[in-house]
Amino acid sequence: MPNISVAGVRADGFRADINGLRAWAVAAVVFYHFNVPGFTGGFAGVDVFFVISGFLMAGIVVGSLETGRFSLPGFYLARARRILPALIVLTCALLVLGWFLLMPREYQALGKHVRESLLFSSNLRYLAEAGYFDSASHEKWLLHTWSLSVEWQFYLVYPLVLAVLAKLLPGRRALLCAHVLALLASFILCQVLSAGKPSQAFFLLQARAWELLLGGMVFLLGSGLRLPGRVPVLVESMGIALIVAAFVLIDSSVPWPGSAALLPTLGAALVLLACREGSLWTGSSLAQWLGTRSYSIYLWHWPLVVGLVYFELEQAMLWICAGLVASLLLGHVSYAQVEVPARRWLAKRSNVRNVVWLMSCLAVVAVSAQLVRRSGFPARLPEEVSRIEAEQHNRNPRVDECLAAGASCVYGGQQVSALVIGDSHADAVVTSVAASLPVAEQGVYFRGLTGCLMVFAAQWAGEGRRDECVGLKAALAKDLDTLFPGMPIILVNRTSLYVMGELPGPGVKSPGKPLVYFSQPAATQTPEYLQEFRRNYVESVCQMARQHPLYLVRPFPEMRESVPQALGRSVLMGKKDVEVIITREEYQRRHAFIWSVQDEASQRCGVQILNPLPYLCDEQYCYGSRDGKSLYVDDDHLSETGNRLLVPMFARVFTSRPAPTAVPATVTVGADAR
Template sequence: MNKGFRKDINGLRAWAVLAVVLYHFAIPGISGGFAGVDVFFVISGYLMTAIVILGLEGERFSLGGFYLARARRIFPALIAVCVAVLIAGWFLLMLDEYQQLGRHVRDSLLFISNVRYFKESGYFDSASHEKWLLHTWSLSVEWQFYMLLPVLLLLVWKFFPGRRKALLALAAVFVASLVVCIVWTLDNRDMAFYQLQARAWEMAAGGLIFLLSQRVRLSALAARYCEWLGFILIVATFLWVDAQSLWPGWLALMPISGTCLVLLAAREHSHWTGTAAAQWLGSRSYSIYLWHWPLVVGLANLELLSQVQWVVAGIALSVVLGHFSYVLIETPLRKQSRAWRPRREALALVACLLLVAIAAQLIRKTGIPDRLPAEVATFEAQRENRNPRQAECLDSGEPCIYGGEDVQVVVLGDSHADTVVTALEASLPSEQAGVYFRGMPGCLMVFGAKKVDEERTGCLQLVDWLEADHQTLYPGMPMVLIDRTSFHLWGGHDPEEGVPLGTPGVYFSKKYAETTPEFLQEFRAQYLKTACSLAAERPLYLMRPIPEMGINVPLAMGRSLLRGSPREVFITREAYHARHAFVWSVQDEAREKCGARILDPLPYLCDDERCYGSKDGTALYYDDDHLNEVGNRLLVPMLKTIFAPAVIDSAAQ
């Protein structure tokens, strides 16, 4: 047994990595498994504080030696995983995906990936399954803490030697960081999740437990109860918290407190941590953690993550790769490197790290397009084949005129309206005719609708403007409302844009945690109020929802082509109607009560059984739910009916 080795800490690592792996592979019941990372943070804080304090007390602490030991522990397996994903990406990823991977590898090796992922999107977003190294955010946070902790303790020890002042310094870090964490979680959950300032308290908690444990002596019975309470808190977090919880915030006190209690109990022969299985997993926990997430992303890339047999295989392979990484990389390199001179070892580790980081930077610059078949480039182009005035007219929320100055129709809505407006421009009866467009991403054009996230105040102003001024907006001209209405009612197919499935994205009188009959009744009343008010002043057209494919169409087609198996993307009409039946019923009621007219895109995008995301190898969407400039042109015959009143009833209703 290694001197100072604690079986309880090693076994606790097993619990943490098992929770994280099962959560990421979406095993039912482990809704809070991501809190395993918080357990790791406390353990790291405990061990690092112990190393520094004991070194200072023995007058043998070396800052350079501390950093070298951390690099020896972390670098080799991390470099191996980064090289592996770059090789896999060469064969599996489209151009911009490979460029993104290069950026992520670089930032992971420079230990700033937590900052990168904070800027890009949230940990719980659907886009997380496109980020092969998302899990390295926690390594970056830990490394940043490793850089600062010994410096802090060295400075305190220089002027105020002794554990008491070191404890007070860590306590100050704990309190300040915890306050930051709670405040940021309420204001910006992603910032609190990824940034060291909001996570340092978790590692400081481990350090405090080390310092306190030297003064606290528990009886065998008290230690047993302490450990049991600790594991109850940890396991309860794994089972109770979920991706919609305000995390980390005050809720993180549960696993942090639980881990602290287990560390304080220090029971070496516990049934919780002392079993052979727990010890085996704990020893390999770092490598298992490193390898499991790329396997999750790989299965998602191959669209296999929902299949039980592949999930089981992925978990098993995570453990197998973790074992071989531990046996072939971690252990031998740690032993062999100690035979080298420290300077030589440090140079070798840093050189390997920088070599892979530089290669990743070159990939970030170009994506190496020559590796892709020529036909795959077509799908890359289709991903950008969208309204060329999107930034000017949609993202800004400012009004735009498409076509000539003689406005013949007014179009309002969200990003789905933006995808149709150029097709409407192509439908105009003359070169002088024009389209007035105004919209905003994610903005539902229904009187009184407010965004649940309350960050898009521009949307609320736009909706208020519509209610107040619609009578004077090109009086008598036809108006077309186009929205991703079902998304605002039911959320997305994945937890995207902060609106997971089953959760409304808007509210009126009060917020609803889920889409209830009461919310739908209120929505129906507000929608009809809006439609009747608008239809009283002009011809009003309500467009049926555009089919949502559930996957990024050109991306999926390009990936399939890279694997040598071309595909077409579609959903069934049954799935379409299951998603949009309520919106259809409300629109039908608006037609009956208010005289609104219906524009139905299904005859142009669907047949009797399927709604198509692609046709004859050509993508009709630029992502999962937005028509591109090819797909929207299929709607031109439908849109022309707006300017041909004689055929409206037969063609547009």
């Protein structure tokens, strides 16, 4: 950053207050990710970083434009020298570590994420995959690079726009007006997306740009400002208070970055505006040490967090402390042995050689990551691990075709003898239903959609409107009476999830929060909510049972983790005879309410119950694996191996009642699924 004639700025342009502010930001993020009590809003440290980056970039670009020394290639090269060396080393280290620790599918995902991180598009990748606060986030070793991608995308656009504006409308006033207009547009978009599409608000530059632009505005407003007397102290203290409030009062249930993001961003802006050298808040030796190493600490801490989850140590206080210490040590080593030497070495070379060296290193790692993404190199692992890994893919082969809005499929023969309706849990067992048919010519008609609870009045409370589910339920409500009348319906849903919410686990944003509602969204399972659900569930079931014999399937056991991954990791760690299980008591606690609702539907409408527990559980435990073989493709969906255990259960549908007159299918019939 160029020299600025403001109190608190050294002759070489270095600002200790900014360095100390970085310390606050990185400490909050690290404490939050390691689940240190009192930092429920520590993720807001990234927002502080954004404001700082915007301030510094404005200083670099505007200062260079005003002196006539601005070079766009030089700007990009300076950013690359600052960011790439440490990032390249981190990604190389993870690719090497993953070679020994990760199963093929996990290793492929790492390769994909390394590639996207190096191309600074990881924010878009993670947006497409899942949200930042979702449980799957703790399986992504480079999730934290989303913020680097947002900043780099800003770096690509910001200097170009300022250079054009400086030519067309010279003077800082025009630049300030442009900042204000762009900030307001981005802020409004951020609020809209936070309300309806929070993942987009979190990951997209368009919704985050206002935070960086706020930093730019502070530079334009305050670079020549001298605050009198004790005013800087008051301004800085107010800024620190806002930042601390964000860190300790906010949590991941707050829509982010919504209006609450004003707390840390305005706080950072005030600290920058105060521009206090030697401040008690930012000038201590500890703050300066953390600040200079903040980038490397940020890079290395998240893989350590994921590592604790990977080895199931995220709740062990001793290991959490070890992770915190390791974050500091690795951050220091990266700073001292990578950041500083690389910056000094590259500074002595010409710009052309800088580009050649950086792009060569980048290309080597990116190509390696792409090879990992394509292959996963299963041959590097013991054969037993590859066999376990394959179970993750042992799902319904027609899932992409049939588990979709508007799709209707027939499994088995052409004569429809039963209907299977539901969500992805129905898809996971439809081939088992087909395998239970007594005659080869008989088939099963299937309609289903992921995340779609077959209760007609239920509305989705999560992100997105789930219009496809609404359309599917409306079509079924309209056509079910005339759709293969007299044929039995087997209704399969992960019903407890919609009522009881997600199970607690790493990265789960709101465990226990209901995912559907009727009159209004509910934060917990209040008696009123449960009664409303009970009434609507029974009404829907009775409606389905008017022209069809109806069978309700009890909820399947849900494991605490992905079964194939848990088994594979156990083998890699040398553990033998490991089985993935939950207790019957855990199962009953989770599903007791749904059992009672299904029992009421059975009493009122005469529907029958199919119970999978005798086939998946014994008196003490429910099994995700048996004899080291996974029965699930993840933590709750049965694999094609697991669902075959339920063939005797589904066979009861056809043996406990007179054989119906089969109805010819009117949809395209697939290959025999039995």
